[in-house]
Amino acid sequence: MKTLKTLAGALALTTALSGAAFAQTELSMWYHGAGSTVERELINQIISDFNASQSDWTVVLQEFPQIAYNDSVVAAAVAGNLPDIIDVDGPVMPNWAWAGYMQPLQLSEGALDGFLPGAIGEWDGEVYSVGLWDAAVAMYARKSVLEENGIRIPTLEEPWTKDEFDEILETLQATGDFEYALNLGMADQGEWYPYAFSPFLQSFGGDIVDRSTYLTAEGVLNGDEAIEFGEWWQSLFERDLVPGTSQDMADHQTGFIDGDYALQWNGNWVAVQALEALGDDVLFLPAPDFGNGPKIGAASWQFGVSATSEHPDGASAFIEFALQPEYLAAFSDGIGLIPATAEAAAMTENYAPGGPLEVFYGLSEAQATLRPVTPGYVFAALEFRKALSDIANGADVADALDAAVDAIDADIESNNGYGFEE
Structure with a gap:
C-alpha cells in the first residue's frame, strides 16, 4: 500500500513538473x-x-x-x-x-x-x-475631372510645379462644381500635420529642425524658404481653396468620394475605399515640386x-x-x-x-522623407502643428514661425541637446 501511495505521489509530481515545463x-x-x-x-x-x-x-x-x-x-x-x-x-x-x-x-x-x-x-x-x-501620401484626383478641365496628369518624372499646382487649384475652384478644390485633411489634427505637411515645407527648402546638428530650428523653420512656405500655406485658406481647421472629420473622410472636393491629399490607407467607390477613375498622383524636389512623409x-x-x-x-x-x-x-x-x-x-x-x-x-530622427521630434511636431494651425487661422506668418523656433530651441536646450553635441 505504501509503495502504491509512493508511486502515485511520484507520478503526480512528475505530471506537475511536466505541466510546468510546458506552461507558456x-x-x-x-x-x-x-x-x-x-x-x-x-x-x-x-x-x-x-x-x-x-x-x-x-x-x-x-x-x-x-x-x-x-x-x-x-x-x-x-x-x-x-x-x-x-x-x-x-x-x-x-x-x-x-x-x-x-x-x-x-x-x-x-x-x-x-x-x-x-x-x-x-x-x-x-x-x-x-x-x-x-x-505614403498621394494627391487623389478623378481622371475625368482633370481631363474635363484640361489639367495635365503629373508623373514622378514631371510632377506639378508650385505655380502649376496653384493654377490648377484656382481652375478647379472656379468651376463651381466643388465646395473646395483640395482637401488637406485639416480635421485630422494629430500627427497628420507634421507627417502630411512638413514635406511641403521641406520641398520649399525649409524644415522642422536643422538636421545638420539637430540642435536648433533657427534658420530652417523661420528662414526665407519657410516664410515663403508659410505665406503660400496661408493663401490656401485666404483664397478658400481648402477647408479650414474647423473642418468636420466626417467631411474629411468622405468628401472626396462624395464629390465635395476636387482633389485630396491623403494616405494610401484610404486608397482601397477610393478604389471601391470610384474604380478606374481615381488617380494617385505624386506630390507637387515646390522648388526643392517633391517630398512625402515616410x-x-x-x-x-x-x-x-x-x-x-x-x-x-x-x-x-x-x-x-x-x-x-x-x-x-x-x-x-x-x-x-x-x-x-x-x-x-x-x-x-x-x-x-x-x-x-x-x-x-522616389519621394519619401523621414521626419526628423531625434528624440526632440515629439515636442517639435507639436510646435509645428500649432504654427500651421495659427497661420491657417490668419496669424502673422513670421511671428508664428519665430514662436515655434523659440519653443523648439528652448526644449532642445532644456534636454541638453537630446544627446547631440555641438
Missing part, C-alpha cells in the same frame, strides 16, 4: 488600433498563430484608441507598468528609446533583409522597432519591446514571427498599407506588379 509564459502587448475591426482581426490572427506555433510564450493583447495611445504609454512608463510588446509611431520611437521606454530588438540575422527603409526604426545605431507596413507604426520587459527574447520572437510575408500581405489587403517587402507585395491584390496601388511603392521610393 505570458507576454503582454499594447496596440493603438482599437476601433478598427479589420486591424483587430489581423492582429488577433497573428497572435493566435504565434501562440499555437510554440510552447514557450503566449501573447495577450490590449487595445487603445490611437488618440489616447501615446499618452497611455508615457503614463505607464512613468509608473513602471509598460507591457512587453508595444507599437510605436516611427518618428516617435527615438524619443521613447532615448527616454528609456524601449530596448533594441533581438532579431535573427537577415530578418529585415528586403524591408523598406521606412519600416525599420533605428536609433543610435540599433534597431528598436520594425513595421509590417509603410505608408515611416508608420512599428512594433518594439519595452525596456522593462523581463522577456525580451519572447517579445522579439513574436515580432519576428509577425514579419512573415503572408502577414505583411494580409495587412496590406485589409487596410491598404504598403507591404514592407517586395515579396509580400507580390502576394497582395493591390500592390502586386500591375496592381491598382502599385503606384504608392514608386511614390515612397
Whole structure:
C-alpha cells in the first residue's frame, strides 16, 4: 500500500513538473488600433498563430484608441507598468528609446533583409522597432475631372510645379462644381500635420529642425524658404481653396468620394475605399515640386519591446514571427498599407506588379522623407502643428514661425541637446 501511495505521489509530481515545463509564459502587448475591426482581426490572427506555433510564450493583447495611445504609454512608463510588446509611431520611437521606454530588438540575422527603409526604426545605431507596413501620401484626383478641365496628369518624372499646382487649384475652384478644390485633411489634427505637411515645407527648402546638428530650428523653420512656405500655406485658406481647421472629420473622410472636393491629399490607407467607390477613375498622383524636389512623409507604426520587459527574447520572437510575408500581405489587403517587402507585395491584390496601388511603392521610393530622427521630434511636431494651425487661422506668418523656433530651441536646450553635441 505504501509503495502504491509512493508511486502515485511520484507520478503526480512528475505530471506537475511536466505541466510546468510546458506552461507558456505570458507576454503582454499594447496596440493603438482599437476601433478598427479589420486591424483587430489581423492582429488577433497573428497572435493566435504565434501562440499555437510554440510552447514557450503566449501573447495577450490590449487595445487603445490611437488618440489616447501615446499618452497611455508615457503614463505607464512613468509608473513602471509598460507591457512587453508595444507599437510605436516611427518618428516617435527615438524619443521613447532615448527616454528609456524601449530596448533594441533581438532579431535573427537577415530578418529585415528586403524591408523598406521606412519600416525599420533605428536609433543610435540599433534597431528598436520594425513595421509590417509603410505608408505614403498621394494627391487623389478623378481622371475625368482633370481631363474635363484640361489639367495635365503629373508623373514622378514631371510632377506639378508650385505655380502649376496653384493654377490648377484656382481652375478647379472656379468651376463651381466643388465646395473646395483640395482637401488637406485639416480635421485630422494629430500627427497628420507634421507627417502630411512638413514635406511641403521641406520641398520649399525649409524644415522642422536643422538636421545638420539637430540642435536648433533657427534658420530652417523661420528662414526665407519657410516664410515663403508659410505665406503660400496661408493663401490656401485666404483664397478658400481648402477647408479650414474647423473642418468636420466626417467631411474629411468622405468628401472626396462624395464629390465635395476636387482633389485630396491623403494616405494610401484610404486608397482601397477610393478604389471601391470610384474604380478606374481615381488617380494617385505624386506630390507637387515646390522648388526643392517633391517630398512625402515616410515611416508608420512599428512594433518594439519595452525596456522593462523581463522577456525580451519572447517579445522579439513574436515580432519576428509577425514579419512573415503572408502577414505583411494580409495587412496590406485589409487596410491598404504598403507591404514592407517586395515579396509580400507580390502576394497582395493591390500592390502586386500591375496592381491598382502599385503606384504608392514608386511614390515612397522616389519621394519619401523621414521626419526628423531625434528624440526632440515629439515636442517639435507639436510646435509645428500649432504654427500651421495659427497661420491657417490668419496669424502673422513670421511671428508664428519665430514662436515655434523659440519653443523648439528652448526644449532642445532644456534636454541638453537630446544627446547631440555641438
